[in-house]
Amino acid sequence: MSERPRALLAMSPEFLPQLFPEPLMQRLAAALDFDPEFIARDFSDPAAKAALNEAEVVISSWGVPMLTDEALAGAPKLKAVLHAAGTVKWMIGKAGWERGLVVSSSSGANALPVAEYTLASILLAGKGIFQLREDFRKERTFTLGYIHPEVGNFGRTIGIVSASKIGRRVLELLRPFDFTVLLHDPYVDEAEAAALGAELVGIDELVARADVVSVHAPDLPETEHLINAERLALMRNGTVVVNTSRGRLVDTDALTDELLNGRLSAVIDVTHPEPLPAHSPLYDLPNVFLTPHVAGSHGNELSRMGLFMVEEAERYVAGEPLLHRVDPETLGRQA
Incomplete structure (x- = not known):
């Protein structure tokens, strides 16, 4: 790809600097074209709708709104979702899978x-x-x-x-x-x-x-x-x-x-x-x-989840297969 694909950040804003500290944010910006100051929280919001309409890639994490049929209808260019968190079960419905969205997640991290x-x-x-x-x-x-x-x-x-x-x-x-x-x-x-x-x-x-x-x-x-x-x-x-x-x-x-x-x-x-x-x-x-549900990623471990998706973004831009792609065929029996 000669030009950086247009992307949209979608998550609770407080997670962004923890998932993507400055060195990772620089790598992500080198791969994808996005506004680091705009984070979508509601795809029905006019500004978020406009950004989603132009996005080829969504970079998401905890707090991302669901990609409903309505949201997907307003995202004609969307091809990939890179989810810097765990499960995507609740986030992407049947229409997203039928459309053939490429979805990757940091569940392995x-x-x-x-x-x-x-x-x-x-x-x-x-x-x-x-x-x-x-x-x-x-x-x-x-x-x-x-x-x-x-x-x-x-x-x-x-x-x-x-x-x-x-x-x-x-x-x-x-x-x-x-x-x-x-x-x-x-x-x-x-x-x-x-x-x-x-x-x-x-x-x-x-x-x-x-x-x-x-x-x-x-x-x-x-x-x-x-x-x-x-x-x-x-x-x-x-x-x-x-x-x-x-x-x-x-x-x-x-x-x-x-x-x-x-x-x-x-x-x-x-x-x-x-x-x-x-x-x-x-x-x-x-x-x-x-212990209070702390076995999963906390503190500096969050940046590893971000790293997984930065590397996936780089593979996506290079036209390489994604290493952490979610298989919809086996999703039903996964966490």
Whole structure:
């Protein structure tokens, strides 16, 4: 392309400098022609409608308005959406896919810190750190040289629920460690699971065998309460549940019961409801490590999401295939 394609920024304005700090903004401006001072928040606004009418590319993120049929009708030149955030399910309707829009997202960038959080949780949980910290805080002393027989990461069995983008990154990060890794994913066969470094098993076998069960499945109607009372009951005493996916995948009441009786432990970054009510016992239980939905991109990690889309813009201008293109055929079973 000899001229820079016309583009439009569409997101909540406060995210722009975090996603695209100056060096990235310069690269984006070198690839695309856009007004850095104008950010669309409502495609029915006259100024936004006029800008969308001329745009070939939309650079979007959190707070972007939905590309409704009406909005698309007023965007005859629009060919690509580069979404510097996660899912685009709610943003682009059937008409957009039928039109053949090229859509890319930074969900792969957001998967990285979630996987890192998960790995840290698995390692710390296996070492018994959460309970030992509580004991140390209470007793204010310890016996030097005492060997804690119930902890350790050598030979642990880790169960990964779903080979999603995050699940696959977790599987990759687990490779250097002395773990047996189990995987449940109805869309993966045994050969692919083996290539990912895992043994493919059913969900009930996974929860019964694993020392740590880490949930990475998408939030879909069929995955609601995937980890339910019956599957929690299958877990052996001392099993650790890690949830960095979505709260609805785990039955909160059933998990709370198991945590209250001390049979299981949990590292929980997402809950249902979210946040939990102030009276929830999960805030105070020593066998629960509860965090406020922070496993995903925060702080300087946001610029990696911007970087992914800057690189996609450069590929788009060069006529190269996009690396993070969203496949509408598989979108329905993704996060």
